[in-house]
Amino acid sequence: MRRRVTLSFLIWTFTISYIMWGTIIISNQFSYLEFGSPISMILFIIGGNAPAIVAYFILKKERRVDSFGQFVKRAFAIKQKLLYYFCF
Numbered sequence: 001m002r003r004r005v006t007l008s009f010l011i012w013t014f015t016i017s018y019i020m021w022g023t024i025i026i027s028n029q030f031s032y033l034e035f036g037s038p039i040s041m042i043l044f045i046i047g048g049n050a051p052a053i054v055a056y057f058i059l060k061k062e063r064r065v066d067s068f069g070q071f072v073k074r075a076f077a078i079k080q081k082l083l084y085y086f087c088f
Contacts, residue, residue, distance in 0.1 A: 005058060005062060009051075009054055009055065009058055012054045012058070013051050013054045016050040016053070017047045018047075019047075020044070020046050020047030021043070021044070024040050024043050024044060052075070055071075055075065056071050059074075
């Protein structure tokens with residue numbers, strides 16, 4: 001089961017990233033969309049955050065997390081109050 005989850009995570013992560021970034025590359029080659037425009041930045045951000053997006057959906061599907069807050073707690077393993085992390 002763990003292997004299936006890992007394989008699913010990798011396949012979806014690379015697929016989403018390659019589709020988003022490939023769209024930017026191809027549209028830039030044909031001058032439909034310049035890099036740095038708002039639409040290309042949205043595609044770039046989605047492609048860059050694909051691992052976190054896919055991890056949330058897979059954990060939700062596997063019923064290992066119930067809410068987004070629980071996912072954030074689990075993903076970042078926040079053990080102290082946030083104030084302690086930001087104060088020097």
